[in-house]
Amino acid sequence: MGxxxxxxxxxxxKSSYSGTNGGDCVEVADGCAASVPVRDSKNPxxxxxxxxxxxxxxxxxxx
Numbered sequence: 001m002g003x004x005x006x007x008x009x010x011x012x013x014k015s016s017y018s019g020t021n022g023g024d025c026v027e028v029a030d031g032c033a034a035s036v037p038v039r040d041s042k043n044p045x046x047x048x049x050x051x052x053x054x055x056x057x058x059x060x061x062x063x
Contacts, residue, residue, distance in 0.1 A: 004050055005032045014041055 010029035018025040018041075025041040029048075036056040039048045051059075 004048075005029075005035060005037060007037055007048065010037065012039070012044070
């Protein structure tokens with residue numbers, strides 16, 4: 001198993017499609033070359049899923 005990226009000081013962002021009503025949103029952290037950290041915007045101190053950049057790219061493309 002690989003090591004998780006250091007997310008200290010990470011800049012988290014939500015999709016521009018998320019709106020401002022506090023609904024179900026995910027956030028991603030920028031700046032990790034080989035992976036994309038993802039978390040629940042309603043629980044920012046909760047768990048983070050780290051997805052490989054290629055897998056994330058495929059996921060976003062399929063949307």
